[in-house]
Amino acid sequence: MTVLEFSTPRVAPFLLGLLRDPIIWLILLIFAVGTLTSEYYFTALNIENLMRSIAVIGLLSLGMTVVLLTGRIDLSVAALMIFSVIVGVVVMTEIGPMLGSRWLVRGNTYAGPIVPVILIALATGIAVGALNGIGVAYFKVASFIMTLVSLTALRGFNYVLTNGHPYYLKAPFYSWIGDSKMVGIPISFVIFLLVLLALMGFIHGTMRGGRFYAIGGNEKAALYAGIKTQRYVVLAYAISGLCAAIAGIIFTARLKSVDAPLAAGYELTAIAIAVIGGSALAGGVGSPWRTLLGSVAFAAGLNLLAIWGVGTWYQNLAIGVVLIISVGLSQMSRKKTQA
Amino acid sequence: MTEKVGEHVMTMSTLETQVASQARPPDAWRHLSVSETSRVAVLIALLIAGQAITPSFLSLANIHVILLAVAAIGIMAYGMTLVVITGEIDLSIAGIAILSCIAGGLMIPTGSAALVIGTTLLTGLAIGLINGILVAALGIPSLITTLGMLGISRALANIFSGGQALYPEPIAAYLWLGRGDLVGIPLPVVLLVVLGAAAIALTKYSIFGRALYATGGNVKAAALSGINVVGVRAVVFAISGACAALAGMLESARLSYINPAGFEGMELSVLAVTVLGGASLSGGSGSITGTVVAALIIGIVNNLLNQLGVSIYLQQVVTAAVILAVVMPGMWQRGIAK
Numbered sequence: 001m002t003v004l005e006f007s008t009p010r011v012a013p014f015l016l017g018l019l020r021d022p023i024i025w026l027i028l029l030i031f032a033v034g035t036l037t038s039e040y041y042f043t044a045l046n047i048e049n050l051m052r053s054i055a056v057i058g059l060l061s062l063g064m065t066v067v068l069l070t071g072r073i074d075l076s077v078a079a080l081m082i083f084s085v086i087v088g089v090v091v092m093t094e095i096g097p098m099l100g101s102r103w104l105v106r107g108n109t110y111a112g113p114i115v116p117v118i119l120i121a122l123a124t125g126i127a128v129g130a131l132n133g134i135g136v137a138y139f140k141v142a143s144f145i146m147t148l149v150s151l152t153a154l155r156g157f158n159y160v161l162t163n164g165h166p167y168y169l170k171a172p173f174y175s176w177i178g179d180s181k182m183v184g185i186p187i188s189f190v191i192f193l194l195v196l197l198a199l200m201g202f203i204h205g206t207m208r209g210g211r212f213y214a215i216g217g218n219e220k221a222a223l224y225a226g227i228k229t230q231r232y233v234v235l236a237y238a239i240s241g242l243c244a245a246i247a248g249i250i251f252t253a254r255l256k257s258v259d260a261p262l263a264a265g266y267e268l269t270a271i272a273i274a275v276i277g278g279s280a281l282a283g284g285v286g287s288p289w290r291t292l293l294g295s296v297a298f299a300a301g302l303n304l305l306a307i308w309g310v311g312t313w314y315q316n317l318a319i320g321v322v323l324i325i326s327v328g329l330s331q332m333s334r335k336k337t338q339a
Numbered sequence: 340m341t342e343k344v345g346e347h348v349m350t351m352s353t354l355e356t357q358v359a360s361q362a363r364p365p366d367a368w369r370h371l372s373v374s375e376t377s378r379v380a381v382l383i384a385l386l387i388a389g390q391a392i393t394p395s396f397l398s399l400a401n402i403h404v405i406l407l408a409v410a411a412i413g414i415m416a417y418g419m420t421l422v423v424i425t426g427e428i429d430l431s432i433a434g435i436a437i438l439s440c441i442a443g444g445l446m447i448p449t450g451s452a453a454l455v456i457g458t459t460l461l462t463g464l465a466i467g468l469i470n471g472i473l474v475a476a477l478g479i480p481s482l483i484t485t486l487g488m489l490g491i492s493r494a495l496a497n498i499f500s501g502g503q504a505l506y507p508e509p510i511a512a513y514l515w516l517g518r519g520d521l522v523g524i525p526l527p528v529v530l531l532v533v534l535g536a537a538a539i540a541l542t543k544y545s546i547f548g549r550a551l552y553a554t555g556g557n558v559k560a561a562a563l564s565g566i567n568v569v570g571v572r573a574v575v576f577a578i579s580g581a582c583a584a585l586a587g588m589l590e591s592a593r594l595s596y597i598n599p600a601g602f603e604g605m606e607l608s609v610l611a612v613t614v615l616g617g618a619s620l621s622g623g624s625g626s627i628t629g630t631v632v633a634a635l636i637i638g639i640v641n642n643l644l645n646q647l648g649v650s651i652y653l654q655q656v657v658t659a660a661v662i663l664a665v666v667m668p669g670m671w672q673r674g675i676a677k
Binding site: 146148327335 | 428473477478479480482483484486487488489490491493494495497498502604607610614620650652653654655656658659660662663
């Protein structure tokens with residue numbers, strides 16, 4: 001009885017609020033237009049593709065959302081997602097000979113154990129993210145300078161570490177991450193949903209998570225209220241780095257290779273999605289759940305362009321335009337609510 | 340974008356500096372950030388080190404090489420410095436450079452040098468102005484505006500050129516811009532010096548220069564004292580766009596090759612030069628002379644790394660390290676970095 005009393009009044013406003021949200025209507029509109037204009041849009045295969053692309057860009061934007069919550073920005077995510085996988089492979093190919101086995105076989109194919117590669121990649125993501133955070137929080141480097149510096153340095157390292165050649169990753173487990181499905185849902189999307197749930201649980205369910213909002217809302221007030229703001233900034237960047245590493249693993253597992261110039265410019269996409277999902281660049285506003293909606297809208301839109309046969313250059317053009325317009329609109333709506 | 344509690348206040352307006360010095364106790368660490376003298380000292384040390392490493396370092400030929408390599412970055416950095424003084428940032432310069440060169444390149448079949456060069460410069464000016472209007476009039480953060488514009492202009496460059504490089508071979512005057520010389524001095528270097536002098540005059544000795552520092556120091560105060568802050572910022576972005584187009588054109592002319600995928604990551608090198616030159620990203624400070632010295636420092640470091648056979652990708656890492664080393668001293672300031 002108590003459960004009923006408690007849940008009904010909460011679910012109804014949630015659903016009503018959802019219907020008032022313009023982004024829901026945008027998503028429905030894209031799906032409707034897609035279904036009407038192409039017979040391929042609403043097929044199992046295309047929805048599967050859509051889920052796969054949502055998983056990669058969604059993970060990047062989840063990390064970006066956490067950093068944006070603190071009022072900062074992370075431009076290094078795209079370079080980091082490739083860097084972490086490259087480090088995983090390179091470290092293991094160096095370790096291999098020490099254990100008396102050669103894991104890098106002909107054609108630059110990595111044939112060693114894949115689980116350590118994944119673990120090293122995840123650790124690298126967290127470590128580089130934390131370094132970004134330390135630079136911003138403790139050394140007081142402006143966040144976009146700090147992460148622009150990491151972006152450049154990581155891209156440089158990517159070329160140095162790979163010598164400009166792609167590594168091929170042929171392990172059954174890696175292919176499973178990239179290609180397999182669970183009750184019709186790609187594994188990559190399942191991983192994305194798990195990360196989303198974990199992040200929502202942390203941010204909305206724990207006191208520590210709530211402090212990101214406090215920092216983004218008014219950092220000085222948060223500091224004076226006794227919150228160790230610097231630690232939370234480092235944590236935010238570490239989360240972003242971890243998300244980037246997971247995105248990198250999913251991305252390269254699909255391609256079964258990793259190459260230095262991959263995923264160039266994905267940081268733009270991640271920022272655009274977070275902002276479409278309602279995150280404010282000034283901090284304090286946004287949520288992982290709304291970023292999910294943002295990534296669905298964004299990926300569905302791009303997918304529609306691709307199905308219509310619009311080329312990548314025009315898609316890039318669209319990303320830039322959408323980024324500027326969405327930030328502009330959110331800026332204006334905020335000014336209105338303040339006035 | 341950047342909100343520091345104990346930010347630099349080095350505006351040209353004497354009133355403001357007076358107010359600032361009254362309001363804040365003298366901060367001993369402030370002078371530790373890269374000052375004009377230490378920059379010049381680093382430059383001289385590099386010159387001596389360079390000569391010690393390679394005997395041909397200070398030869399006329401190598402000095403030409405260094406200055407030619409610095410010309411494009413330096414000219415772009417003039418524009419960037421003006422933008423950063425107003426407290427904004429322009430990440431779109433590489434995109435503007437390439438789109439303007441492609442737009443100009445499309446005029447090559449007409450055979451008219453004036454049309455090719457004019458189209459290139461006007462395109463840069465126009466895109467810069469669009470940036471300025473979006474930032475100053477519509478209030479969209481410059482970081483986002485110019486990041487978006489970088490993507491847009493790169494995409495448009497590919498769309499207009501079909502992804503194919505263009506060759507300005509038939510336009511002699513165009514090639515002369517990159518390869519010609521005036522009394523023995525390469526033309527890009529002449530332009531670097533002339534534009535540098537113009538930029539110094541503009542920032543130090545003009546009303547517009549005062550307005551620039553005032554806007555960057557405190558937008559509200561500047562607006563209330565009758566400065567057209569929207570206009571100032573729009574003009575500054577337009578200048579940066581034109582500088583980017585010119586620099587792109589000099590490079591394309593030198594290589595006689597307009598590459599729609601060119602100038603990758605150029606914005607960071609230019610930003611590095613600007614910040615190394617003493618411009619604070621919170622606005623209100625910075626100087627063209629500082630930028631010139633910083634451009635020479637970066638040029639010499641790259642020249643030395645080249646002579647030592649360091650790969651271009653490692654040079655990227657070194658550039659990143661240099662810029663980080665320069666902005667790190669901010670850690671001594673109190674306050675919050677965003």
